[in-house]
Amino acid sequence: MIQKVLVANRGEIAVRIIRACQEMGIETVAIYSTADKEALHVKLADEAVCIGRPLPKESYLHIENIISAAVLTGADAIHPGFGFLSENTKFAEICAGCGIKFIGPTAEMISLMGDKARAREKMIASGVPVVPGSEGKLTDSKEAVYLADQIGYPVILKASAGGGGRGMRIVWKEEDLEKAFLAASSEAANAFGDGSMYLEKYIVKPRHIEFQILGDSYGHVVHLGERDCSMQRRHQKVLEEAPSAFLSESLREEMGRVAVMAAQAVHYENAGTIEFIVDAKGHYYFIEMNTRIQVEHPVTEMITGVDLIKEQIRIASGEALSFRQEDIRFKGHALECRINAENPHKQFRPCAGTIEKLHLPGGRGVRVETALYEGYQIPPTYDSMLAKIITYGETREEAIAIMERALGEIVIDGIDTNLYFEYQLLGTEAFRTGNFDTGYIEANLAAIL
Ligand code: ADP
DSSP, rough: OOOOEEEEOOOOHHHHHHHHHHTTTTTEEEEEEGGGGGGGGHHHSEEEEEOOOOSSTTTTTOOHHHHHHHHHTSSSSSOOOSSTTTTOOOHHHHHHHHHHHESSSSSHHHHHHHHHHHHHHHHHHTTOOOOSSSSSSSSSHHHHHHHHHOOOOOOOEEEEETTTTTTEEEEOOOHHHHHHHHHHHHHHHHSSSOOEEEEEEESSEEEEEEEEEEEEEOOOOEEEEEEEEEEEEETTTEEEEESSSOOOHHHHHHHHHHHHHHHHHTTOOOOEEEEEOOTSSSSSSEEEEEEEEEETHHHHHHHHOOOOOHHHHHHHHHHSSSOOOGOOOOOOOEEEEEESSSSGGGGGGGGEEEEEEOOOOTTTTEEEEEEOOOOOOEESSSSOEEEEEEEEEHHHHHHHHHHHHHHHHHHEEESSSHHHHHHHHHHHHHHHHTTTTTTHHHTHHHHHH
16 A cells, blocks of 8 residues: 655645545655745645646656655655656656655656547447547648548647647638638747647537546446536636536446547556537537546546546555446536636736635535645646646536525635636526536626626
């Protein structure tokens, strides 16, 4: 069993991981930048090591400093959380080389799935439905034009190395394709150090539905149901739920089976997510696999009773999964609202500041994941997510009612937040009826505000 975990992250996910370790009797090491001296994860961990200056590349992305901190403190494992180095092949390789267990899949799997064009090729070969488009990477813009002609417009150009909703470009007609290809490819080369592109048919108004996967080192793979993340703004998730209000029982079962098949095809180990988009007719297509724990993992935990972080640690310790697919029971409904430091009335511009007053909600069915406390100064350097409010109810209606009540209780003074925006979104006819797609927020922004 792993004895001591270094948490290579900050904010709410670092706190979440530290808490799971404490409950398992595992020692914890926090790392922090000079901007995070007063951060909650530093206060909660058994030990803490400063690893550099505020800029991520000088601290939370600085592999040598993080490995040194692990060696110095005698940590035998590193949990990368999400973002930062969580999907960095080199980091996973160096951990392995130093005899430190990386809590996640192998470097090889991260590299395969991180190259989205290669992952697509692998899925095609494994019989997993993908959006019609290129087999692998495009060689040039001529190939893009030829393929787009065959599958029909609109199409979406994507960077193989892209992520976080960046590196994508929708093209509606042939005369725009060549120019878009050249621009997108050079943008990707600048942003990700890799300009290779692939192409998919652009599915108009899809749902985003993803399946949580767990795989152990003995080849057992299970899924823990889906999350519906169709409420998005600029390809970024805003409000998530499990189960999806859109899937029929038979489609859910089929997609779950395909998700397990996709993970088995790559001998997937640890926690991962198979993302699909689903069109209005219920045709579903693999878009990518995320090889890490995700922001929205708590909604799955609420309806399955499985602690995904603890499972990640057990799997990394070499334990076999303690349950089979048929042992997993789904119960109730869970929602997650992402509370960000941003102003919806000013193009969602992120902001920094001091938390002058804080009151967090509680009561039956409410779970809060946050690293905030009163008096905390939010550094301007990092992600703007402040808290995740998760609610659980027997039914979708109950989970919504609890969320409305919980959001109404929250007080966060001192900075702008999207609290009221989330509240308004919950009240929309579209959300109430479950009838929305990934374009809903952008198309109805003025009405929601
Ligand atoms: P990233 O890795 O940047 O998150 P994804 O490939 O997961 O990129 O796509 C992010 C979002 O972009 C999806 O949730 C969906 O809203 C949209 N998207 C991606 N591919 C398509 C497509 N072929 N058609 C329509 N929308 C798409």
